[in-house]
Amino acid sequence: MIQRFILGKKNHITLVSAVLIAIAFINKWTIGNMGIFIWSLVIASVLGVAPIVIQAYQALKVKVVSIDVLVTLAVVGAFAIKNFEESAIVTFLFLFGAYLEQRTLNKTRSAIKELTQMAPESALKQMENGEFEEVEVDEVDVGDILLVKTGAKVPVDGTVLTGEGHINEASITGESVPVSKKKDSQVYAGTILENGTIQIVADRVGEDTTFGRIIELVEEAQDSKSEAERFIDRFSKYYTPAVLVLSVIVWLFSQDIELAVIILVLGCPGALVIGVPVSNVAGIGNGARHGVLLKGSEVINDFSKVDTIVFDKTGTLTIGNPKVADTEIYTDNADEVLSYLASVENESDHPLAKAVVEHIGDTKLYTVENTDVVKGGGIVAYVDSHRVAVGNVALMEQENVPLDEKARADIARFEKTGNSLVLTSVDGQLKALMGIRDQIRPGVKADLQKLKKMGVKSLVVLSGDNQGTVDLVARELGLTEAHGHMLPEDKSAYIKGLQAKGKIVAFVGDGVNDSPSLALAQIGIAMGSGTDVAIETSDVVLMNSDFSRLPHALGLTKATANNMRQNIFIAVGVVLTLLASVFFSEWMNMSIGMLVHEASILAVILNGMRLLRYKLR
Amino acid sequence: MKKATIQLETFTCPSCMQKIDNAVKSVEGVDKESVNVMFNSSKAKLNFDEEKTSIEKIENAITALGYEVKKSLVKDL
Numbered sequence: 001m002i003q004r005f006i007l008g009k010k011n012h013i014t015l016v017s018a019v020l021i022a023i024a025f026i027n028k029w030t031i032g033n034m035g036i037f038i039w040s041l042v043i044a045s046v047l048g049v050a051p052i053v054i055q056a057y058q059a060l061k062v063k064v065v066s067i068d069v070l071v072t073l074a075v076v077g078a079f080a081i082k083n084f085e086e087s088a089i090v091t092f093l094f095l096f097g098a099y100l101e102q103r104t105l106n107k108t109r110s111a112i113k114e115l116t117q118m119a120p121e122s123a124l125k126q127m128e129n130g131e132f133e134e135v136e137v138d139e140v141d142v143g144d145i146l147l148v149k150t151g152a153k154v155p156v157d158g159t160v161l162t163g164e165g166h167i168n169e170a171s172i173t174g175e176s177v178p179v180s181k182k183k184d185s186q187v188y189a190g191t192i193l194e195n196g197t198i199q200i201v202a203d204r205v206g207e208d209t210t211f212g213r214i215i216e217l218v219e220e221a222q223d224s225k226s227e228a229e230r231f232i233d234r235f236s237k238y239y240t241p242a243v244l245v246l247s248v249i250v251w252l253f254s255q256d257i258e259l260a261v262i263i264l265v266l267g268c269p270g271a272l273v274i275g276v277p278v279s280n281v282a283g284i285g286n287g288a289r290h291g292v293l294l295k296g297s298e299v300i301n302d303f304s305k306v307d308t309i310v311f312d313k314t315g316t317l318t319i320g321n322p323k324v325a326d327t328e329i330y331t332d333n334a335d336e337v338l339s340y341l342a343s344v345e346n347e348s349d350h351p352l353a354k355a356v357v358e359h360i361g362d363t364k365l366y367t368v369e370n371t372d373v374v375k376g377g378g379i380v381a382y383v384d385s386h387r388v389a390v391g392n393v394a395l396m397e398q399e400n401v402p403l404d405e406k407a408r409a410d411i412a413r414f415e416k417t418g419n420s421l422v423l424t425s426v427d428g429q430l431k432a433l434m435g436i437r438d439q440i441r442p443g444v445k446a447d448l449q450k451l452k453k454m455g456v457k458s459l460v461v462l463s464g465d466n467q468g469t470v471d472l473v474a475r476e477l478g479l480t481e482a483h484g485h486m487l488p489e490d491k492s493a494y495i496k497g498l499q500a501k502g503k504i505v506a507f508v509g510d511g512v513n514d515s516p517s518l519a520l521a522q523i524g525i526a527m528g529s530g531t532d533v534a535i536e537t538s539d540v541v542l543m544n545s546d547f548s549r550l551p552h553a554l555g556l557t558k559a560t561a562n563n564m565r566q567n568i569f570i571a572v573g574v575v576l577t578l579l580a581s582v583f584f585s586e587w588m589n590m591s592i593g594m595l596v597h598e599a600s601i602l603a604v605i606l607n608g609m610r611l612l613r614y615k616l617r
Numbered sequence: 618m619k620k621a622t623i624q625l626e627t628f629t630c631p632s633c634m635q636k637i638d639n640a641v642k643s644v645e646g647v648d649k650e651s652v653n654v655m656f657n658s659s660k661a662k663l664n665f666d667e668e669k670t671s672i673e674k675i676e677n678a679i680t681a682l683g684y685e686v687k688k689s690l691v692k693d694l
Contacts, residue, residue, distance in 0.1 A: 003683055004683060007683050054683065055683070058636065058681075058682045058683055059632065059635075059636050061682075062636050062639035062640045062643065062682070063639055064632065064635045064636050064639055066632035066635070066636065067632055068632070098629060101629050102627065102629040105627075105629055106627065109657055112657070112658075138690070219655070219657075219658045219660070220655075222655075222657040222658060223655035223656055223657050223658055237635065240632075277656055277657060280657075281657040
């Protein structure tokens with residue numbers, strides 16, 4: 001009880017001890033009453049050391065020699081040689097340092113905290129009597145019926161039972177344009193109902209929801225440890241007891257309590273243990289704010305050293321949504337032909353047909369009769385009592401449609417620019433030719449340039465499409481290599497080949513059929529709007545499929561890896577300088593040692609905090 | 618076996634983690650391999666045998682060290 005009370009009042013104790021120390025020194029310089037001077041310092045020391053002693057005792061109880069143990073012994077030692085000035089200042093600095101550390105550490109963690117605070121907390125659940133009652137979100141089970149009102153957060157992943165509304169799904173996809181939801185639509189935990197009222201049935205709850213998994217992933221990531229960190233952890237476990245032993249040895253041999261006490265204070269590990277986790281949490285936090293999920297410090301290290309990035313084409317470099325790019329019409333009555341074409345294509349859910357329908361837009365639709373799907377060719381059907389054939393060149397030949405010189409030239413030209421062809425004939429005469437191709441994502445070229453500038457040597461595209469199409473994309477974007485006709489297993493084999501040559505490879509894909517490559521590459525980067533497979537298998541997730549986040553992600557990992565190195569350098573440098581100055585200089589004492597020790601901890605935290613503001617220039 | 622996620626007050630010193638780690642591992646019935654004390658998120662995750670111990674006992678081991686347990690969640694494995 002008393003222990004808890006003292007620990008709870010740590011900040012007050014720090015303040016009182018500061019006041020007492022001030023009284024002592026003002027008195028020394030003005031009135032010069034040594035009694036008041038010494039007693040103020042003694043009271044400050046005893047008060048200040050109380051919470052530290054309690055923490056030391058608790059640590060020893062579970063067999064940990066913590067930094068509190070070192071400081072307690074140091075204060076006892078200072079009392080033994082009646083140096084109350086040192087003991088008071090050291091305890092004050094230690095407590096005040098801890099206070100500042102807590103404040104600044106909270107800042108470095110703030111970015112991730114913002115994310116986790118977006119998690120829903122309560123839900124309106126339908127009770128047995130049919131009424132809706134507010135309950136904690138933990139009390140919602142799969143199958144429960146929930147009411148979501150305008151402005152509220154959707155508490156779980158579920159399906160709409162009744163009602164309609166618009167939902168802002170920015171927390172899941174990064175896309176802030178509201179999405180319309182009606183009966184049978186899927187809704188996701190953490191998204192916000194901007195208007196309307198809906199009733200949903202819970203499909204997945206708590207940590208199983210998409211949002212829950214994103215949070216869990218980020219939380220695990222901020223605490224995941226690299227090999228170097230695990231080494232530092234093991235090291236610090238033995239380091240603190242070793243400092244204790246060293247100080248005892250020094251005391252036994254030199255009989256100099258002051259020297260032994262200085263070693264205790266200087267040996268406190270601080271910056272070293274805290275430096276790397278601080279950079280890690282700030283870097284991952286910055287990523288989370290910018291739609292980049294980084295899965296831990298190992299990923300940060302690997303990604304910062306990447307020299308080869310392999311891209312999937314469809315859905316990654318291109319939008320993955322084919323559009324009509326070129327059109328030639330061989331008749332004066334274009335509207336009629338386009339209406340026939342739209343009517344036939346409306347029957348099909350082939351991606352090319354969808355692109356054609358979308359391109360033509362609103363038009364008069366006819367009844368389509370005797371539809372015949374020709375495998376590998378297209379569709380033949382009767383519209384408005386005309387025989388209409390829609391398909392590729394082979395289908396036209398099969399239908400005996402004559403292709404004149406102009407048409408052949410157009411076909412050749414369309415093919416050369418990477419188009420898939422859709423030809424339309426009416427009653428055996430060619431009427432229209434459309435070239436459909438996947439559009440390159442806007443801005444991709446500039447983003448790739450940035451990657452090159454940051455030191456990525458080769459940019460490779462692998463695709464299942466024909467070589468001509470892939471070459472075209474590669475030329476347009478300035479990629480170093482392009483390979484077509486690749487099945488998923490070919491892609492992973494190719495990545496294995498690169499790795500055998502000693503390359504550090506990142507693979508960027510949409511995560512739908514690239515899982516083997518995502519898993520195999522040193523860094524698997526998924527362009528996913530939170531698809532489950534992508535989240536599971538990849539190391540980095542670009543939210544909302546936003547390609548422009550990729551340069552930021554690379555820059556951020558480089559900055560974070562650098563920051564970690566700087567922090568290790570600061571920490572090790574400070575300890576070495578301090579230890580050297582104990583033996584080789586006159587000015588070193590307990591208070592200065594503690595001051596430098598606390599300052600170095602704050603220095604690494606502040607250095608880590610810079611990452612929160614990192615932006616790619 | 619059950620899986621517990623315990624949310625603690627904000628950690629500031631890495632030695633807090635070591636203390637909590639050791640304290641939780643010393644509770645009879647806790648799977649030592651599963652204990653993971655997370656510094657930045659200030660959470661402890663672990664698996665325990667509900668026939669040998671309870672979440673209350675594990676929480677007590679932590680509060681005895683002077684750390685506040687904010688919330689704990691227990692799930693079947």
